[in-house]
Amino acid sequence: MHKYLLGAGALFGIAFGTWVAADANTDNTDDLPTLDSIQTRASMQQPKLTLPNELTVVPVIKPGEYFVPPKLEDLTESKYADEVRLGRNIFVHTQEYAKRYVGNGLNCSSCHLQEGRKPHAAPLWGAYPMYPMYRDKSRQVITFQERLQDCFRFSLNGMAPTLDSREIEALTVYAQWLSTGVPMGTIMAGRGFARIDKTEDPSPFNGAIIYKNYCASCHGDDMYGKKFTDRDGYMFPPLAGPDSYNKGAGMHKVKTCASFVKANMPLGKPFTLNDDQALEVCVHMFMQDRPWDPRKGMFMSIFMPVTEG
Amino acid sequence: MEDKSMLISRHAWLFMKYQNRNFAKQFTYIFVLLGLSVGILPISGCGKHADSDTRAAVAAGKLLAEKGHGTIPACIACHGNNGEGLDAAGYPRLAGLNATYIEKQLNDLARELPPAGVVIESVAKDYSKTPRIYSDLTVFSPGLRHDDVMSPIAKQLSKTDIHNIAAYYSSLPFQAKPVAADYEVLERGQDLALRGKPEYGLPACISCHAPNGEGFGTDFPPLAGQPAAYIVNQINKWQRGDRDNDNLGLMHAVADQLTDADKLNVAAYYANRSLIVNGK
Numbered sequence: 375m376h377k378y379l380l381g382a383g384a385l386f387g388i389a390f391g392t393w394v395a396a397d398a399n400t401d402n403t404d405d406l407p408t409l410d411s412i413q414t415r416a417s418m419q420q421p422k423l424t425l426p427n428e429l430t431v432v433p434v435i436k437p438g439e440y441f442v443p444p445k446l447e448d449l450t451e452s453k454y455a456d457e458v459r460l461g462r463n464i465f466v467h468t469q470e471y472a473k474r475y476v477g478n479g480l481n482c483s484s485c486h487l488q489e490g491r492k493p494h495a496a497p498l499w500g501a502y503p504m505y506p507m508y509r510d511k512s513r514q515v516i517t518f519q520e521r522l523q524d525c526f527r528f529s530l531n532g533m534a535p536t537l538d539s540r541e542i543e544a545l546t547v548y549a550q551w552l553s554t555g556v557p558m559g560t561i562m563a564g565r566g567f568a569r570i571d572k573t574e575d576p577s578p579f580n581g582a583i584i585y586k587n588y589c590a591s592c593h594g595d596d597m598y599g600k601k602f603t604d605r606d607g608y609m610f611p612p613l614a615g616p617d618s619y620n621k622g623a624g625m626h627k628v629k630t631c632a633s634f635v636k637a638n639m640p641l642g643k644p645f646t647l648n649d650d651q652a653l654e655v656c657v658h659m660f661m662q663d664r665p666w667d668p669r670k671g672m673f674m675s676i677f678m679p680v681t682e683g
Numbered sequence: 684m685e686d687k688s689m690l691i692s693r694h695a696w697l698f699m700k701y702q703n704r705n706f707a708k709q710f711t712y713i714f715v716l717l718g719l720s721v722g723i724l725p726i727s728g729c730g731k732h733a734d735s736d737t738r739a740a741v742a743a744g745k746l747l748a749e750k751g752h753g754t755i756p757a758c759i760a761c762h763g764n765n766g767e768g769l770d771a772a773g774y775p776r777l778a779g780l781n782a783t784y785i786e787k788q789l790n791d792l793a794r795e796l797p798p799a800g801v802v803i804e805s806v807a808k809d810y811s812k813t814p815r816i817y818s819d820l821t822v823f824s825p826g827l828r829h830d831d832v833m834s835p836i837a838k839q840l841s842k843t844d845i846h847n848i849a850a851y852y853s854s855l856p857f858q859a860k861p862v863a864a865d866y867e868v869l870e871r872g873q874d875l876a877l878r879g880k881p882e883y884g885l886p887a888c889i890s891c892h893a894p895n896g897e898g899f900g901t902d903f904p905p906l907a908g909q910p911a912a913y914i915v916n917q918i919n920k921w922q923r924g925d926r927d928n929d930n931l932g933l934m935h936a937v938a939d940q941l942t943d944a945d946k947l948n949v950a951a952y953y954a955n956r957s958l959i960v961n962g963k
Contacts, residue, residue, distance in 0.1 A: 440882045447870050487890075492881035591902060591930050592891075600900065602893075609899050642886045642933045 440493040440564045441500075443552040454547070461548025464541055465490055468530065469607055472541045477532035478665070479599065479608045479617035482545075485529065485625065487638060490552060493564025494637035494644070499553040500565030519546055528623040528683065531665045568637035570629055570649050581658030584651050588640050589613075597662055614662030621675060622667040626683030631656035737850060744851025747844060755839050758848065761832075766855050770862070770954075773912030779960030782853035783901040789845045791826040791928040792837035826928035829920075856962030859908035864951040872952025875945055885940045888949065891933070896953050897960075902930040907958040911950035918946050 446462065449455040464471040466489055468481040483489055490498035505518035512524070519542050523534035535541045556562060586595070592610040594600055599612030612618040624630045632652040638644050647655065660682075666675030667683070748766075751757035758766075761774045768776030777785060828834075840848070864872075876896070879887035888896065891903045898905030906914060920926040921938035929935055941949075 442882050445874065446878075447874065488878050488881045488887055491878060492884075497881070588931065602899075609893060640931050640933060641890055643931065643936045644884055 441497075441556060441562055443491050443497075443499050444554050454551075457544055457547040458551045460540075461544035461546070461551075462489060464544055465548055472526075472535075475526050475532045475535045475541060476530045478530060478612075478619065480530055480611050480619065482525070482530075484611040485634065487641075490549070492638070494566075494568050495634065496566055497552075497562075497564060498549040499556055500562045502549040502553045503556045503558045503560055503562075504565075518549065522546070527668060529619045529625065531618075531620040531623075531668075567630065567633035568645075570633045570636060570652065572629075572653060573650055576628070576650060576653035576657045578654065578657045578661055580651070581654035581656070584647065584655050585658050588647065589655065592641075597659065613659055614664050616665060618664050620665035620667060621680065621683060622669055623683045626660065626664070628653060628656045628660050628682065630683075631659060740847045740850035741854050743843075744847035744849070747848060748851055752844075753839075755836060755844075758852075765857070766852050767857060768910050768913065770910040770912070773910050773916050775909055775913045776857065777852040778855035778857040779908075779962070780853055780904060781898065781901050782849040784898075784904055785849035785852055786845055787826065787901070787928070788828060789837050789840060789848070791828040792830060792834050793840065794825065794827060827926070828928050829925045854963040857908060857958070857960040859956065859958040861957050862911065862951070862954040864955050868948050868951045869955055871944075872948035872950075872955075875949045876952055880940070883940060885937065888953075895958065896956055897958060905958070906953040907956040908960075909953065911947075911954040914950040914953060915946045 446459075449458060460471075465482040465486070468476055468483075469479070485496065486492075486498065487495040490496075493500075501521075502518055505521060506515050508515050509521070512520075519537050522542050522545055523537070526532050527534045585597075592600065593613050594610070597612065597614040597618075599608045599615075599617065600610040601607065602609055608617070619625050625634065632649070632655070635655055636645065636647055636649060636652040640646060660680075666672050667681075670678070747755070748758040748762075758777070761772070762768055762777050763774075766776060766778030768774050837845075876888040879885045879890075888906060891899070892906050893899040893903070896905060896907035917926060918938045918941055921929075921935055922941075927935060
């Protein structure tokens with residue numbers, strides 16, 4: 375008897391709980407008059423100009439503030455120069471010169487803008503002198519070459535070249551040449567990306583609007599980038615989808631992505647978005663589909679909560 | 684630390700919430716599109732109408748370009764018999780340019796320049812779907828471009844004329860005749876075109892105008908195969924404010940940072956490039 379009572383009680387509890395939960399989930403919009411704020415307020419029907427209430431601080435670039443790497447044209451003929459040129463070719467045309475290690479449609483210079491020279495776009499002259507350094511991601515002191523391997527594995531969604539491969543050697547020489555004159559271990563101005571200060575929780579819905587206004591004309595409405603019409607490859611790199619960086623990449627961190635976006639995008643008008651807007655765009659990007667994290671495997675990537683790169 | 688972990692959990696939640704919906708959406712799109720295409724193809728006759736429309740537009744555009752109409756002078760008088768432009772006078776080539784780009788430029792040239800000090804009415808960008816954008820509205824210029832020669836002509840063209848001319852010139856083939864230049868000028872021009880000025884935040888030309896300066900899409904016109912004088916003139920116009928019709932004001936920001944030497948070097952570099960555009 376007690377068994378049946380217990381069963382009946384449990385059934386009643388489940389049914390009642392479901393009913394209460396369903397009731398709590400339903401918003402009673404049908405009972406209340408629906409007021410669209412735009413429709414009811416006539417003054418809002420015309421688009422009108424409002425003054426920006428959050429001003430962005432745009433850094434004024436002073437001559438000599440950022441390091442200027444040597445010019446490619448100034449290289450004299452030597453084996454060193456050949457290696458530098460090969461490294462530059464791999465860096466800029468990664469799809470042609472390092473195709474065997476790349477699994478997506480990106481080049482190194484898709485993120486390290488202007489051939490790895492631009493300040494606040496992770497310039498090579500800011501990175502190379504800092505190695506070997508401790509890295510949280512791999513939890514050990516790594517060399518520059520090992521850092522390059524991680525770029526291939528995560529950001530280029532491919533295979534890590536061995537440390538003695540042609541590609542790693544040439545890229546290292548190129549980075550060394552770009553940082554000619556930089557003292558080892560110096561933290562240079564413009565190193566890495568820009569600093570981000572979050573003031574509010576980023577909203578992916580605002581992010582979608584900002585993406586549509588500022589980013590979609592080049593990277594496409596679906597974020598899949600834009601391909602050349604007459605040949606292979608991307609004119610504007612894909613930010614999501616199978617040809618983009620994977621979930622283990624640094625750009626898959628919302629904060630890293632935002633600090634890149636703030637300082638570099640839209641291309642030619644850096645610091646257009648403020649910190650919160652940049653974060654919002656990046657949350658929108660974070661939510662898109664992209665290749666899985668190679669450290670976790672496909673199964674865990676699908677069924678576990680998504681972690682940042 | 685606490686902040687960061689909160690951010691991560693929030694993202695994870697958002698992602699799990701939206702991931703499934705995205706998949707479902709994609710599948711729905713695919714099935715709906717498949718059904719529609721199967722249903723519509725036999726009715727529409729596989730797009731023969733669109734093709735004949737384009738051919739008619741090209742023919743009408745060709746007639747207008749060669750003969751002119753009433754007070755509208757013939758295009759070939761300045762832009763060359765095959766739309767190749769005129770180097771000496773700095774008249775641009777039109778052959779092989781994007782049709783939408785030509786159309787937009789003619790519309791912008793025909794638009795009246797507002798008197799100084801008047802606030803320009805913004806162009807609505809699909810506000811029906813994003814009403815909340817009213818609170819922090821970004822104002823986009825409707826596109827202004829002024830030229831003493833071309834603006835009066837563009838004002839006489841009807842919408843159909845503009846469409847036809849754009850269709851005609853975008854269908855023409857083109858082969859550039861590289862102009863010789865001093866190697867130092869070319870070297871400096873190349874440095875600017877391929878690398879820009881990273882220390883000043885000035886992007887490279889190739890990052891938008893395509894690796895060989897052949898132009899890309901509707902927003903980014905070709906630089907290769909354009910007369911050097913035309914490129915210099917346009918950058919000057921951006922600096923003066925006579926031209927303000929670029930996507931997001933990107934070129935406006937770029938032009939503001941170019942020195943006189945930069946303009947000459949990069950224009951010479953692009954006039955020196957070879958380029959072949961196949962006609963349609």
